[in-house]
Amino acid sequence: MKNQDLVDYLKECGVCLFCQLRYLKARGNEYQNKQEYFEKVNVLYEEDSGCIEYAPTNKKKRRNVCPTCLDLFSDDFRDQLLLSISSTDIGKYDCDGIVIAMSIPIILQLRQLSMWYALIDKFGDNVSLDRTPDVSLKEAIKLILNPTICEKLKKSYDINNGLMVTINLSHSQEEEGITRLEKLNNIVNPRKRGEKYEKISRSLIERKYTPARVSSELFKEIFDVPPLISNEGLKFDSISLLGPSVYVAGRYRKISRKLSHTPWVLNGERVMDDSIEEIINRNIANYFCSDPKKVNFMSSGREDVDVRCLGAGRPFVLEIPNALQSSLNSEKARQMEDNIDKSQKVSVRDIQMVKREDLSHIKMGEEHKRKCYRALCQIGSVATIDMLRKLDLQQGFEIQQKTPIRVLHRRPLHTRPRTVYSLKASVCQQNKCLIILDIVTQAGTYIKELVHGEFGRTIPSVASLLGQPIDIVALDVMEIDLDWPPSISV
Ligand SMILES: [Zn+2]
Numbered sequence: 001m002k003n004q005d006l007v008d009y010l011k012e013c014g015v016c017l018f019c020q021l022r023y024l025k026a027r028g029n030e031y032q033n034k035q036e037y038f039e040k041v042n043v044l045y046e047e048d049s050g051c052i053e054y055a056p057t058n059k060k061k062r063r064n065v066c067p068t069c070l071d072l073f074s075d076d077f078r079d080q081l082l083l084s085i086s087s088t089d090i091g092k093y094d095c096d097g098i099v100i101a102m103s104i105p106i107i108l109q110l111r112q113l114s115m116w117y118a119l120i121d122k123f124g125d126n127v128s129l130d131r132t133p134d135v136s137l138k139e140a141i142k143l144i145l146n147p148t149i150c151e152k153l154k155k156s157y158d159i160n161n162g163l164m165v166t167i168n169l170s171h172s173q174e175e176e177g178i179t180r181l182e183k184l185n186n187i188v189n190p191r192k193r194g195e196k197y198e199k200i201s202r203s204l205i206e207r208k209y210t211p212a213r214v215s216s217e218l219f220k221e222i223f224d225v226p227p228l229i230s231n232e233g234l235k236f237d238s239i240s241l242l243g244p245s246v247y248v249a250g251r252y253r254k255i256s257r258k259l260s261h262t263p264w265v266l267n268g269e270r271v272m273d274d275s276i277e278e279i280i281n282r283n284i285a286n287y288f289c290s291d292p293k294k295v296n297f298m299s300s301g302r303e304d305v306d307v308r309c310l311g312a313g314r315p316f317v318l319e320i321p322n323a324l325q326s327s328l329n330s331e332k333a334r335q336m337e338d339n340i341d342k343s344q345k346v347s348v349r350d351i352q353m354v355k356r357e358d359l360s361h362i363k364m365g366e367e368h369k370r371k372c373y374r375a376l377c378q379i380g381s382v383a384t385i386d387m388l389r390k391l392d393l394q395q396g397f398e399i400q401q402k403t404p405i406r407v408l409h410r411r412p413l414h415t416r417p418r419t420v421y422s423l424k425a426s427v428c429q430q431n432k433c434l435i436i437l438d439i440v441t442q443a444g445t446y447i448k449e450l451v452h453g454e455f456g457r458t459i460p461s462v463a464s465l466l467g468q469p470i471d472i473v474a475l476d477v478m479e480i481d482l483d484w485p486p487s488i489s490v
Pocket residue numbers: 015016017018019020066067068069070071072073
């Protein structure tokens with residue numbers, strides 16, 4: 001089969017120049033300079049190729065709608081596509097890269113199939129029965145449309161972090177095409193009794209419909225071969241945009257003893273007005289996206305409502321989907337920190353953007369980390385030197401801790417071994433019945449229970465070491481053993 005004969009026949013069928021190139025198996029940027037490629041494969045180049053109708057009034061050539069791509073690759077379509085993309089909210093996204101996902105109607109696939117049968121009729125054994133004779137539409141979209149769209153929109157193609165532009169296309173003959181395909185499917189794949197009917201899909205066509213599997217006679221009974229020239233091209237159903245996910249990390253200090261970690265709701269009513277998650281979210285997430293409710297707040301552990309977190313603070317990260325902004329300058333970051341400080345409940349530092357892979361810092365190794373606490377505790381009498389000595393355990397010790405009763409509604413009942421790395425006690429100068437405990441423990445240790453013992457559910461406990469009851473009045477987290485995110489010096 002000579003290339004020239006192939007192109008002559010395609011032209012006869014009304015096939016556009018780009019599709020002619022597809023059937024000549026052009027690759028990569030060979031679509032960018034059509035004339036050069038035609039000459040390379042010894043085919044006469046004709047600019048107006050595929051124009052077979054004449055407008056009656058001005059006798060000028062009028063291009064028909066290409067029967068194999070339904071004008072997917074035409075200049076008009078591309079211009080309309082660019083106009084439609086520009087009229088979306090794309091301008092709101094501060095994103096250098098895009099990814100294009102195009103959903104094409106099934107009728108386009110059927111038309112490729114029909115042309116395949118036509119080429120077999122025309123060129124016989126020169127055309128394979130099980131390998132498609134053209135560069136697929138999906139591949140051609142990548143090679144032809146994507147570079148043009150990116151160039152016109154002045155964006156790069158970025159499959160990992162780009163703004164996802166999903167374009168749904170339709171055609172007026174789609175329904176009719178599917179009805180015919182169902183008819184054919186009933187003959188080719190008759191349903192056995194009780195068997196579920198396989199839904200018509202693109203993959204079904206790709207898997208089961210080739211000239212090797214379905215005879216030409218049968219196909220022609222139901223479909224036109226070659227595909228007829230259509231009066232209408234493709235239509236845009238919808239264009240939707242999805243920004244990339246971005247990740248913003250920092251460290252928070254919890255200054256209030258009346259603040260929950262996440263919104264605290266009991267029987268449909270809020271127990272507390274605010275939470276750490278909400279304060280941080282509304283000051284950071286609003287800048288990045290239009291729907292802060294979809295933002296996921298993660299931190300390296302958490303405190304109880306009445307526990308403060310001081311020192312360098314606790315690392316956290318926000319996962320923000322469909323982000324409008326993909327960068328954050330230091331001025332803006334410091335402004336966010338100042339705004340959070342104004343809450344007087346939480347203070348945040350080191351706000352910065354991080355990569356998805358950095359999330360492992362928050363998620364992994366939690367159990368092996370050390371945490372430093374300071375607890376103000378009350379005993380029934382004045383503290384003595386002997387008591388302080390009993391609680392001076394720099395070398396540390398092991399405990400067995402049952403899940404505290406207060407968290408049993410959300411955690412399973414287990415007895416866990418935990419390490420207390422060190423314990424040190426001092427007397428409060430203002431009130432000698434108060435002891436200050438500095439405790440370094442393995443992450444995941446329940447400190448309140450470690451102190452009072454919870455009726456022997458934590459063994460040993462500070463109470464059992466002391467040989468008398470002791471209760472926590474106030475607790476602070478002093479340090480979290482996680483050197484992330486990196487500190488930002490101002
Ligand atoms: Zn075409």
